[in-house]
Amino acid sequence: MLTTFRRFFQSKIGIVVTMAFLALIALAFASMDVSSSATFGGVSGGNRVAVVGDEKIGTADLVRDANNAVDGLRQDDPTLSMQAFVEQGGLDRVLSQMIDRAAIAGYAREYGLRAGENLVNSEILGISAFRGPDGNFSEDAFRGFLAQRGLNEATVRNDLASDILAQQILIPATFGATLPNKLVARYASLQRESREGTIGFIPSAAFAPDTAPTTAQLQSYYTANRGDYIRPERRTIRYATLDAESLGNRANPTDAEIAARYRENQAQYAASETRGFSQLIVPTQQAAQAIRQRVQAGGSLEEAAREAGLSVAEVEPRSRQQLASSTSPAVAEAVFTAERGSVAVPQRGSLGWYVTRVDSIDRTPARSLAQVRGEIAEELRLEKRRNALADLAVDAQDSLDDGEALADVARELGLQIQTTRPLTAAGQVYGQQGETAPEILGSVLPTAFQMEEGEPQVAEVTPGETFVLFDVARITGSAAAPLGEIRDEVVAEWRMAQGLAAARKAADRILARVRGGATLAEAMRAEDASLPAPENIDLSRQELAARQQQVPAPLALMFSMAEGTTKKLEGPGSIGWFVVNLADIVPDEVAADDPFIASARQQLAQRTGEEYAQQLIASMRGELGVERNAEAIEAVRRQLVGNTN
Structure with missing residues (x-):
């Protein structure tokens, strides 16, 4: 989950360097980057979270942007809760981006740059989300977009103006960023080099204590790592299916109806x-x-x-x-x-x-009524079924709107109510690996996770064939699991954490022995614990890239170290520590006309431009001055997670 946050929030403003600034605007609207200007006093006020120069960032702005950020992230992870988002530092990142945007806008205004109404209008006309079916700007699509995200036109225009000002400042500052040819050639040769070394693994399990923690130790560990035990929001849904079986004989056509249809379409059955x-x-x-x-x-x-x-x-x-x-x-x-x-x-x-x-x-030849009776009967049956189901669905919705309970409406229609087990927004049965929500609820599940308890609705699942009456019977909010319910899990992870700390000390001892002249294998054998034998590595960067998968952290470290050095690295998930020893670097010369030189130059230019942009934004913040209201930020944090104490 933390990786998802980082990918989302660390999208560099250097996108501007590639001239795709409209992509940044789209990302701003789809996720979180919507800011506004409050009109209050100093930062100490309770309704502002920060002041950048003369511009105030209000608490309402931060709440709105945090909600937009979570909505954007939920497109990839429907189970994401606001609690988990805040616990993993999402709110701080939202505020940081808002401050950056305010700094760019304030700096631009201070030095006479402007984004006029016509320029903002042209940006609005170019945003695909505001286009209608004919591909042109649609006022209805524009208003619908604003209503869906709880925005007003002034806020959107202000945000677009800020983006335009950022474009005016950052593109000139980052465009054409280059590095000397020697540095490019050196970088290119690094991409072709090979490295030889050894990687040792010191598992936490080898040092984990056998004894259980005391109550105080366990409580302290749980409190410090509470964010790791947040459960997603779960909802229990009650539903009843309205389909052809619910109609009984009501959809069967009569002889009179069949004869009437035959007469109406006499020409169709004539010779x-x-x-x-x-x-x-x-x-x-x-x-x-x-x-x-x-x-x-x-x-x-x-x-x-x-x-x-x-x-x-x-x-x-x-x-x-x-x-x-x-x-x-x-x-x-x-x-x-x-x-x-x-x-x-x-x-x-x-x-x-x-x-x-x-x-x-x-x-x-002409066909008689007897010959086409079955054909006409089936045609009428389908029509009557669609009409009857639609009428029943409308009547059911009217009854629900009038305050009747789902159970009462279902009973009147002769429908059986079923109740799901607790479901997550992703459609999984909570706590049951591989078990999913009933198929009929697939299309209504997003709606169910926007409803309140006891607000039944009717939805069409298969056009003209199947409707579902449903409501939310119970909502279990996202929160950290009580320690009593996950005690065994927390105890196991406490042991691993203790083992990780001990493994770190072992890694320090092993590092000292290697630096004293011992080989990595000898240094690891000197430990009292039984450790796995180190792995010898002989690999080129090209071979590493050819794997087309995420590079393991120890290998990434090996390819960033100096020759003849030894370093330690913590493994993911408290599994232990790695000790990486780089014995030799074998460089590879790259000819001046090698196509890889041009590719390396382009990569370095983009990274250099991104760094220029980040440094420029940091300078703007420093020049304008930034003040944060810690109390207001904490109040917003409590509001978002539902803790008003």
Whole structure:
């Protein structure tokens, strides 16, 4: 989860360097970057969290941006709660970004830069979220976007103006950032080098105590690591399915209804005939007659057409009425009176004189009511089912809106109410690996996680076929699990934490022995605990990149160390410590015309530009001055996690 936060919040403002500043604007709207200007006094006031120069950042602004940030992150992690977000430092990162934006805007104003109304309008017109189905700016889409995120137009315009000012400042400062050719060549050669060394692992489990912690020790550990035990919000949903089975015999058509439908569509069941034909069109009657006579004399229509410099077109089977409407009644009459394989008498049509050869004749006899009864009955059954289900769904929603309980409405409709086990927003049954919510709730689950308890709704699951009546029976908020419920888990992790501390001391002892001249294997064998043998590494950077996966931290450390050094590194999840010894670096020369040089130059230019941008923003903050209101920030923190004490 912490990795997700870091990826989200550490998107560099250096995106500007790549000229994709509109992407930054889109990210700002989709996630969190919406700021506004409060009009209060100094930072000590209770309704502002920070002051940047003369600009105040209000508590309401911070609350709104934090909520927007969580909404954005939930697109990738639906189970994310505000409590977990705050515990992992998300609120601090939101505030830091707001301060950066205020600093850029304040600095720009101080030095005479501006973002006029027309420029802001052009940015609004270019944002895809504000476009309608025709691809153009839509006032309705714009207003709907603002309403969905609880924003007003002034706030959005202010935010876009800040982005434009950032563009005016940062692009000139970062554009064209380059590094000397020697440095680029050196960087390129580093990407081709190979490294040899040894990696040893000192597991926490080898040093974990066998004894249980005291009550005080366990409570202290739990309190310090409370954020690791936050459970996601869970909701228990009650629901009833309204489908064809709920209608009983109500959707079955009567004999009278079937007979009436047959009479209404008598023409559909009457005898019919369609003909497929080939045709060519000529401008005069004489030319048409000459071609027909040529075919009657023993030639083919295709040969006659070629001799006249024309081509024959095949026409799909059509009814007399269809042909008459596309050509003329006379052409249709001629075609439908000719024999199969013969050329009909040429007739004038809409485009000229038609010469047609009848290729196929398909006659369908008339069908009686008895013959089509089943077809009509099924058609009526589907129609009545859709209408009846829609009517029942509307009636059910009206009853729920009038205050009737879900159980009462379900009973009136003869539906059975079912209750799920506690579900997470991701659709998983809480605490049950691999078990998911009932399939019928898949499309309504996001709505269920926005509802309050006891507010039943009706939703269409399969258009015209299935509806679901549902409500939230119980909401269990996101919070740290009580120590009593997870005592065994906390005890196990306390042991691992103690083992990790002891493993660190062992790693320090091993480092000292290696620096004293011992090999890593010898230094590890000198420990009283039984440790796994170290692993020998001989790897190039290209081989490392070819793995196309996340590089293990010990290998990453090995490829960032100086030759002949030994370092230690804490492993993830308190598993233990790594000791990394780099014995040799084998460089690889890169020719000046190697294409990799150009790639390295581009990479370094982008990173350099990002660093310029960060340093410039830091200087702006320093020049304008930043004050934080710790009490107000803490009040917002308590409000977001639901702790008002």
